[in-house]
Amino acid sequence: PGSGSDSAAMQTMAVRDGNGYRLNGTKRYITNSPSAKIGLIMARTSKEALAKNAHVSAFIVDMTTPGITIGKPDKKMGQSGAHIADVIMEDVHIPGSALVGGEEGRGFQIAMQSLDNGRLSVAGMGVGMGRRALDTAIRYATERKAFGEPIANFQLIQAMLADSEAELYAAECMIADACARADRGENIQRKAAAAKLFSSEACGRVVDRCVQVFGGAGYLAEYPAERFFRDARILRIYEGTSQIMQLQIAKSLLREFASEGAVW
Structure with a gap:
């Protein structure tokens, strides 16, 4: 244990x-x-x-x-x-x-084969959670008024929404690419780890921004933002922590470099 x-x-x-x-x-x-x-x-x-x-x-x-x-x-x-x-x-x-x-x-080999799919699934969960959080933040920003107008009109709120969209789109592209490579029979161990790492970390930032857009209301259990924040945290832990993903990606890169006999 x-x-x-x-x-x-x-x-x-x-x-x-x-x-x-x-x-x-x-x-x-x-x-x-x-x-x-x-x-x-x-x-x-x-x-x-x-x-x-x-x-x-x-x-x-x-x-x-x-x-x-x-x-x-x-x-x-x-x-x-x-x-x-x-x-x-x-x-x-x-x-x-x-x-x-x-x-x-053969257990470790079997586990590693299934782990790639599992990591892509977690990456997909990150996008799904992030999308829900972003949609919720957008709706709240258009309805919540401060200083006589919707907070969606304020550029710093818009910046948070834009950053979230950019990160989620990047995560979607990484997942789609990794899945396409898997369909072609390629080894996707590094791609799956990279997609899981980026998507889970991006989701954490997106849900954090959602809480920030909600302001004080985002800290209350009455609103969904705090649940998004709690639910998303596990994505950086299971199916391999972010730190394990970083280690595996780096080791894969260095092995590939060494096998190619690259010259500086």
Whole structure:
């Protein structure tokens, strides 16, 4: 449960037991775990000190299997509709057929393949949240009056709206490009990370501007701006934090540079 972004620190084990496996370990902050019927569980299938991320395998598990306990749902800052809780596994017996791909040690590869799509999904969420926040800010700015006229007439308000539109449009273009590359069968790991990084960070700025346009009203639970602010914050954390995205993008760039044998 303490590994977080460090997937190499995974402690959950899947030990061979006859024709199946026994799972032991705890997974933390699992979205929708209180209502899930099926889970994709990543676990180590060897205790040997091998290469980083070696012997991580993926299993499809019936969440009603004896030995699985779902913890108490955590109280969160936002995203109230998506409950999260710990998944505790104690001597959970699963059949050998639960192993994804029919081969041990492919879990990390499987996770990385799905992670690209997951990151693009989070990037899309950032655009969606940002669009809703911008639309709400525009409507409020045209209705709210100060100094005898709508605040939408003031250039500093207009600047915030314009910056939000520019950033959301850029995020949309990045997502569209990454998706098109994926459709062509290209490796989009770096593009997906870049789109997720930019979109989630941009969304944070857009919802912050929305609160600012609302002024004091933006700080009240009575208005939607404060909920946008809370809901958007998680986008910079799940499916890889912004800092992990930066590291992966930089490493990819440097590997590419080294492989091309570029000369300064």
